[in-house]
Every structure is written in C-alpha cells, then in structure tokens.
Amino acid sequence: MSTTPNNAIPYAAQGVLDPAASLNEALDTIDALLQLEVLAIQNDPPDSASDGDRYLVGAGTGAWAGKDGQLARYMADPGYWQFFPAKVTLNKADGLLYVKGNSGWQISNRPATLPQITGDTSSDLAGVVTQMLSALNGIYWDNQVS
Numbered sequence: 001m002s003t004t005p006n007n008a009i010p011y012a013a014q015g016v017l018d019p020a021a022s023l024n025e026a027l028d029t030i031d032a033l034l035q036l037e038v039l040a041i042q043n044d045p046p047d048s049a050s051d052g053d054r055y056l057v058g059a060g061t062g063a064w065a066g067k068d069g070q071l072a073r074y075m076a077d078p079g080y081w082q083f084f085p086a087k088v089t090l091n092k093a094d095g096l097l098y099v100k101g102n103s104g105w106q107i108s109n110r111p112a113t114l115p116q117i118t119g120d121t122s123s124d125l126a127g128v129v130t131q132m133l134s135a136l137n138g139i140y141w142d143n144q145v146s
Contacts, residue, residue: 008085028075029084036086038071040093041105051076056089056098056105069104 003010009029012022031052041056045063053074060067063081071086087100088108097108 028082036071036088037090037092041091041098045072045074045081049074049076056086056091057083058105069100 010022010025012019012026016022036054038054038056041058043058043064044061046053046055051074055072057064057067057070057072060070064072067083070083071089073082073084074080075082089098090096091098098105099108100106
C-alpha cells in the first residue's frame with residue numbers, strides 16, 4: 001500500500017470492496033502524529049501502557065529492537081505497539097521540544113539568556129555582528145532531517 005510523502009499516512013486501497021479498513025488505518029496514523037507529544041524517550045516499552053500512549057524510541061531493545069528514533073504508540077485493542085517516523089515532538093517528561101536530525105533526536109534549544117551586545121554600534125558594525133552571531137550560537141533547528 002502506498003503512503004503520503006511526509007508522514008507515511010496510508011492511502012485507502014483502490015478497488016477494495018470495503019475501504020473502511022484502509023481508511024481506519026490512515027485515521028490511526030493521523031491520530032498518532034497529530035499534535036505530537038510523547039510521555040518520554042526510552043529504549044524499551046514500559047511494563048504497562050494505556051491506549052494511545054506515545055514514546056520516542058532511543059536505542060530500541062526488547063519489543064522495540066530495531067525501532068531506534070521512531071515514535072511508538074500503544075494500541076490497547078488488540079494490544080501491540082505501532083511505529084511511525086516523526087520529526088518534531090514535545091517530551092512531557094522534561095517539557096522540551098525535540099527535533100529529529102542526522103544524529104537522532106536533539107533538543108531544540110536556546111540559551112536561557114542572550115549576552116549583551118557591547119561596543120559602539122555606529123562605528124564597529126563588524127564587531128557587533130560578530131557578537132550577535134556568537135549570541136546566536138546554540139540556537140538552532142537541525143534541518144538535516146533523515
């Protein structure tokens with residue numbers, strides 16, 4: 001079955017007498033990826049999970065082996081984990097926003113305070129620009145999404 005290019009949402013299969021199954025699969029995927037927040041980032045599934053619980057998989061082990069960097073969502077009925085690619089998520093465990101880059105999940109960060117720009121802004125433009133660039137160091141979105 002083919003999927004949408006950005007979020008891998010399955011298209012409804014063509015020529016099927018009952019399209020409800022593929023439509024429900026697409027709706028489940030949309031539900032998993034819409035307004036994305038996860039309970040935590042961890043390597044293996046929790047001992048107990050509730051329907052719809054979502055986690056980011058770190059270095060997957062156990063039932064999550066081979067699912068590194070993916071979003072895991074628990075489906076209580078029939079009781080299994082689904083895995084999805086994700087790009088941005090809020091981690092409820094630490095309250096931080098994470099983005100997926102070439103080296104895995106990274107905190108989308110910024111310094112708590114920006115340094116003060118000093119010097120004569122009218123005559124030392126190069127110095128001020130250098131200070132501004134230094135102040136912005138560490139503020140980034142890793143746009144090298146894999």
